[in-house]
Amino acid sequence: MLDGYASRQSRQLSQANRSLSPEKLDRPSKRHRSVSIVGLAGPNGAGKGCCAEYLQHHGFQHKQIRGLLPKLVLDNGMEPTRPNMLAVANKLRDRHGPAVLVQDLCEEAKRLGRNYVIDSVRTAAEAKAVNYAGGLFLAVNASEQVRYERVKARQSAADGISR
Numbered sequence: 001m002l003d004g005y006a007s008r009q010s011r012q013l014s015q016a017n018r019s020l021s022p023e024k025l026d027r028p029s030k031r032h033r034s035v036s037i038v039g040l041a042g043p044n045g046a047g048k049g050c051c052a053e054y055l056q057h058h059g060f061q062h063k064q065i066r067g068l069l070p071k072l073v074l075d076n077g078m079e080p081t082r083p084n085m086l087a088v089a090n091k092l093r094d095r096h097g098p099a100v101l102v103q104d105l106c107e108e109a110k111r112l113g114r115n116y117v118i119d120s121v122r123t124a125a126e127a128k129a130v131n132y133a134g135g136l137f138l139a140v141n142a143s144e145q146v147r148y149e150r151v152k153a154r155q156s157a158a159d160g161i162s163r
Contacts, residue, residue: 037135045147
């Protein structure tokens with residue numbers, strides 16, 4: 001008896017959640033199934049790039065939020081360092097909303113009809129934007145030692161570690 005009731009309640013909830021609204025940003029969109037979007041989050045050296053590389057071999061275009069920022073930093077007359085990129089990203093978020101960078105990439109993927117893997121999703125609002133666009137959000141991590149070794153080996157000025 002209770003199993004039947006729970007099943008009916010589950011079906012009713014499922015039907016009620018099919019419509020999208022700003023209040024339901026944490027539920028995936030069913031509108032854009034033809035385009036796949038995967039958002040990756042995690043600390044430096046966690047393996048986001050490896051995940052993105054895997055997805056590239058399966059038809060995804062790799063888009064890095066970090067890759068969008070150097071030009072914007074240079075356009076503002078600053079050196080493209082990690083702190084400057086963070087400052088420019090925060091300024092954009094203050095002016096246009098907390099998920100502006102990810103929202104732009106999701107809209108671009110839909111407009112072009114392409115599958116995107118978005119590297120370095122950093123905020124809860126950005127994760128919700130991926131989810132709202134019908135995408136999948138993945139958190140990637142590794143031990144501190146593994147992350148340190150990876151960051152040290154790639155020798156990127158943006159990581160800002162001493163050698």
